[in-house]
Amino acid sequence: MESKPVLYNTLTRRKEVFEPIDPPHVGMYVCGPTVYGDPHLGHARPAVTFDLLFRYLRSLGYKVRYVRNITDVGHLEHDADEGEDKIARKARLEQLEPMEVAHYYTERYHRAMDALNVLSPSIEPHASGHIIEQIEFVKRILADGFAYESNGSVYFDVEAYNRKYRYGILSGRNLDDIVANTRELDGQNDKRRSFDFALWKKAAPGHIMHWPSPWGEGFPGWHMECSAMSTKYLGERFDIHGGGMDLMFPHHECEIAQSTAALGHDSAKYWVHNNMITINGQKMGKSLGNFITLEELFGGTHRLLAQAYSPMTIRFFVLQAHYRSTLDFSNEALQAAEKGLDRLMKGIETLSKLRPAAVSTADPAELERRCAEAMADDLNSPMVISALFDWVRIVNQAAEGVQTFTEADLEKLRSLFARYAFDILGLRDEKATGTASGRDYITPLVEMLLDERLKARAAKDWAASDRIRDGLAAAGIRVKDRKDGSDWELE
Structure with a gap:
């Protein structure tokens, strides 16, 4: 195995030598897509970034279990933990079953990833397939006194958590700043405080994605799936948690709080975040x-x-x-x-x-x-x-x-x-x-012209040779003569 790599750990804000918990095994969890729309540029960067990390660690001889989730339920509005699930909303508007919507866009995401040559993860769990695990996680947090039930919903008690641990350790925010910058929102009267977040939400009448729970019919909060699924497949302690920088707050911050409240410690040793696309x-x-x-x-x-x-x-x-x-x-x-x-x-x-x-x-x-x-x-x-x-x-x-x-x-x-x-x-x-698009259709034409130019040069027809070369140059194609033939590239 080559020298150990260094990774920037967002949690500690410094580069650290990568030391797996159980070498040569590596557990890596990455937040995958929310499948309610076509894959876009914002999906490309984290996919390629963590594919690079996956490939690199495997090339060093590590045995990597790469878990990348699919969010197909519970993805609520970021600023409110309220409102209609986005997949459910699209299903209602298009008169489809929610899982039809999720499956359709999951398949489109997979095809886009194949085109980008992104390797499939080791495990790709769906949030909707792990409702039981999420309910059990909520139960543990409630039992330890870091959550409260309110009108059929369960909310994380950020203030209670902050008294024992520290909320904001990943993003660098402190609770006073969060309080000062959190606006009161309509429809959040069930919460004790505006900055508390949903672990389980009571389903409103007509909400089409809901499951039975000890607190009534409802669905998990957005953050809960990652805590439940990462620990299910990688254990209570694993090596790397990755995702886009836009997820640092509130998603990953809430995830750290949930996991720490339930387990007594954060699950991930290294937090790795890719930057944004403009x-x-x-x-x-x-x-x-x-x-x-x-x-x-x-x-x-x-x-x-x-x-x-x-x-x-x-x-x-x-x-x-x-x-x-x-x-x-x-x-x-x-x-x-x-x-x-x-x-x-x-x-x-x-x-x-x-x-x-x-x-x-x-x-x-x-x-x-x-x-x-x-x-x-x-x-x-x-x-x-x-x-x-x-x-x-x-x-x-x-x-x-x-x-x-x-x-x-x-x-x-x-x-x-x-x-x-x-x-x-x-x-x-x-x-x-044969998988290229764009201007690659010109390749056979250029090769044919270069063959003709090679024949002209062999016949010492320098005028014809120069004419082909100059014509290609005018089209933005630079010809480079070699000892054993010619090569070309786009200008």
């Missing part, structure tokens, strides 16, 4: 007209998109930024990512065609060191990509005869590119597999 500098939102689904992105059908972008272009773009930095989507940035990905894939293709020499003029160990150090430093995928690009330049020099590699070093170099570009970063050559 579009042209603005937060993504339907009211702003910049809400882009992944299907619109892959097809280029949204009014803000200048073209279609392939799934691997999106994945590569996400990986070009560190997961803890803000990621801003724009056509210019995505087009640059498309060209960068094309250059990387072309370099790997060129590497596969290189022939061995008697000596090596560059040592692949340098690439191995840079990539290993970058990944071990809190998943620094941008630095991995930078190292790969530097070595693509060396590979291209080798194709031109400037650099040479022995057979052993060629094999090592090919193995390193496969390990980091494909196995860990999770990229794939869409042109080779």
Whole structure:
């Protein structure tokens, strides 16, 4: 196993050496999607981020149990813990069973994740399939005096919890600040205090998603599912809990409080959060007209998109930024990512065609060191990509005869590119597999023209050769002549 990686622990606000509780086993829980709408850009970043972590830990030899939940019930309005369940509302409006809505959008989410080459988790539990476990969790919190029943609902007593533990440990908020910034909301008279949150909600008349409980017909609060399902599948103590930074408060803060109240300790050792996505500098939102689904992105059908972008272009773009930095989507940035990905894939293709020499003029160990150090430093995928690009330049020099590699070093170099570009970063050559979209339909045409140019050069018809090269350049395609033929890339 390689050197131990370092992860930024949001709970302690510092980088820490990753020390699993029970090595080589690793338990990882990540908040997955709420399935009441099409998967969108906001789903792409956490999916790719924690897929990167999953792939990396497995590459180090860890046996990872990756649990990613599906929220199909109990996802209430964030600011109120009140109102109609979003899936139930969509089911009512479309005259469907709630599970029809959940299944339809879960399948669409899975197809989008497959397109992004996101690996399936080890376990993917649904909130609706774990109502019993959530009820039992609520019972434990009530029995320990950190919750109270009110008119058929059960609320977490934040003040009682804060007297023994500390509420706000993850987000850095203290209870006085929360009190000062919490507005009173209509319909919350059942609560003792406005900042208490629902563990179980009484179902109003006509509410179509509800279950029997010791407190009457109702449904679990939004936060409860993660506490119940993570501990069911990973135990009362597990290694990593992940999710988007937007979930830190209130969702993950409430989850920590619930788990600590029921168990006497938080469940997760490391809390890992990816940062947010913006579009042209603005937060993504339907009211702003910049809400882009992944299907619109892959097809280029949204009014803000200048073209279609392939799934691997999106994945590569996400990986070009560190997961803890803000990621801003724009056509210019995505087009640059498309060209960068094309250059990387072309370099790997060129590497596969290189022939061995008697000596090596560059040592692949340098690439191995840079990539290993970058990944071990809190998943620094941008630095991995930078190292790969530097070595693509060396590979291209080798194709031109400037650099040479022995057979052993060629094999090592090919193995390193496969390990980091494909196995860990999770990229794939869409042109080779036929899964690309956007401008990749031009590949057969370009290859045909390059074949004609090669024939012209063999016949010493330099005018025809230059005419083809200049025509391709005018179309935004740069031709690079090699000793054994020609290669091309998008400008």
